[in-house]
Amino acid sequence: MHGLNNVEIEYTDEDYETLTHYKAYTQTIRPLICAENPKMPMSKIVSLIGAKWREFLATHPNRELIEKSKKTKAPDGVLPSI
Numbered sequence: 001m002h003g004l005n006n007v008e009i010e011y012t013d014e015d016y017e018t019l020t021h022y023k024a025y026t027q028t029i030r031p032l033i034c035a036e037n038p039k040m041p042m043s044k045i046v047s048l049i050g051a052k053w054r055e056f057l058a059t060h061p062n063r064e065l066i067e068k069s070k071k072t073k074a075p076d077g078v079l080p081s082i
Helices: 013-018 022-036 042-059 063-071
Strands: none
Touching: 022 042
């Protein structure tokens, strides 16, 4: 079985402002990763997405925005968009 093809992603300032939740991040990144790895099982894709998310958080210039989104929840338990 072949390994995963890494997808190099250059994040824009807008990405750092809008991708503050894991769900939003995965909805944006998953199509890019799946396009480069069309025959990979979803379990491997999910592992790569998780690694990319951790990388994204580590390079995020505004960590307070991420922390704020983690702490702020709407009454229904859904995190608000920022």
